[in-house]
Amino acid sequence: MRRYWKVLFIFGLQLLAASVHAEQINVNALRYWNTPDQTQMLFDVTSSPEHRVFLMNNPSRLVIDMRNVNVKRALSQPAPSHPLFSQVRVAAKNNTDIRIVVDLKKDISPKSMSLRTNSMNGRLVVELLGKAQDATVKIAEKEEPRITADKMSTVKVSDVKPVVEKVVKEESQKTVNRKVAAAPVEVTKVAKRDKDIVVAVDAGHGGDDPGAHGQNGTEEKKITLAIAKKLADLINEQPGMKAVMVRKGDYYVDLRKRMQIARAAKADLFISIHADAFQDATVKGASVFTLSNKGATSEAARWLADSENAADLVGGVSLNDKEDVLASVLLDLSQTATQDASVNVARKVLRNFEQIGELHYASVQKAGFLVLKSPDVPSILVETAFISNPSEELKLINTAHQSKIAGAIFNGVRSYFSKEIPTESKVAVLDM
The missing domain is CATH 2.60.40.3500 (Immunoglobulin-like)
Structure with a gap:
């Protein structure tokens, strides 16, 4: 009898599978x-x-x-x-x-x-x-990192330290060798170096992804692009700085590709611009986000798992010829420096938003946004206002207020770079 029910059960599963397949x-x-x-x-x-x-x-x-x-x-x-x-x-x-x-x-x-x-x-x-x-921009998809938490737990700092010191010494010597024949650095208030500071400006959403909608039908993708263009203009007008637009028109760019475009442009900073939304239409104010520790950890695992990423440069050091543990340590050092810089610039941007409107959060927030996950490009995400709030929606569609938003972001960025000059950058004196 048991065998009969077993056969009947299997037959029923086959019929179910056939019906699902037929749909x-x-x-x-x-x-x-x-x-x-x-x-x-x-x-x-x-x-x-x-x-x-x-x-x-x-x-x-x-x-x-x-x-x-x-x-x-x-x-x-x-x-x-x-x-x-x-x-x-x-x-x-x-x-x-x-x-x-x-x-x-x-x-x-x-x-x-x-x-x-x-x-x-x-x-x-x-x-x-x-x-x-x-x-x-091509990144292979794999699930597991080359190095696991269990392997990391067996590693002693004393074992890794000499190898890290050796790599740092080698990279430093390469830098010295490149600069031996260079002319003396001209100094004003800040050192003038060889390249512009590059800021990647990312207008959120786009194309078939309109983002959030205001009560009057305003689409987030149009607002973010308008503000992004104004911010890019301000950056390009500043001597020693250059803006790279992640998207220049109404089309969608994959989230991971956005940060990859920034890395390909050798950006010193990545700024993603958005307009928040909430069910409660009374909620208002601006916010600035950086990457959470959990988001950084998951991205580190992805990089270490991917041979193509490992061959790339992180903090100026190639990972493709390094031991697993050393690669992990170098990536961690790069991410830590990047996150510290991200928080620093985010605070300065948030401080400037206080002068043009309300803040939704009075301090820098952390989240796992994919566009913030580049391990070697400081990245922030700015929620300029709540498009779901009728009064803020009206401000967002106003070109003069868009210029104020772009100005607030730019002033925060300029304030950051007046003290934190990327290596080999040329920057004119930043009048504060």
């Missing part, structure tokens, strides 16, 4: 987005489909195969002005699968562009990325 995934819509270095197709889907994407030549086509998928309505076509896509065709396969063929306006190859897909939150995103840009 097709719906593709409800297709949208297109372009950025300076990538082209995206965004499929609205009811759940993540199994898929494969590849390129074909003669003629040039992008092919997307999806399993167990149904297209509910005709997919939208790319605009005639689209730089790469000509038209999109859909064909059924095996009564359950579909093939989407995108005719391309020019020949591309794996050498010139790379393909990437991302499936989450009811979207399947297919991206074509230029190889030059992709090389600076």
Whole structure:
């Protein structure tokens, strides 16, 4: 009798699996987005489909195969002005699968562009990325670090210290050798050096991610871009400083890629601009965030787990030829210095916000925001106001108040860099 029920149970599971498999995934819509270095197709889907994407030549086509998928309505076509896509065709396969063929306006190859897909939150995103840009931002996904907490607990400081001192000595000697032939440093109030201070300015959200909405329909993505442009103008007007806009228009940039763009630009500071929202419309005020210790720990594990990251530079020292423990120590030193600098600049920015409006938090806050996780670029996130508050929404859409917000951020940044000059930077005297 027990065997009978066991067979019946297994049979029931098979029927359930078959019914789940038979329930097709719906593709409800297709949208297109372009950025300076990538082209995206965004499929609205009811759940993540199994898929494969590849390129074909003669003629040039992008092919997307999806399993167990149904297209509910005709997919939208790319605009005639689209730089790469000509038209999109859909064909059924095996009564359950579909093939989407995108005719391309020019020949591309794996050498010139790379393909990437991302499936989450009811979207399947297919991206074509230029190889030059992709090389600076590609990060492999792995779950476990090379070095575990158990291994770290067995390491003595006395064992690591001589190796760290050796690496620091070697890197210092390299720096000395590079500077032997250099001309004497000219000194005014601060030393003038070889490069501009670079500030990466990140306008939150963008493209199909509008961010929060005000009661009058104001979109956060538009406010953040307007303030970011004003802040960039102030930075570029300051001798010895240069702004790099993470996004320059209304398109979405992946959160991790935002900090990678900053690192690729060798930024000395990363500023992400947002406008907060809450269910209670009376809540108001500005806030400034830096990375939490938990967020830093998780990012350290990711870097140490990834051979591509390990080959990169952290604090000017390459990790790819270092022992696991030493790499972990060097990364920790870099992160600690970065977090200290982030808190320092965040305090100065927050102090300047007191002069233009209310503060939601009177002290610097810590959170695990992904855009703040660069281990060697000091990073802050500024919540300029609550767009969900009607009075603050009106201020946020006012260009004069946007300029005040940009000015408050800039004055905090300028105050920080007047005392903390990055190595090899050239800075004119900062009039305070």
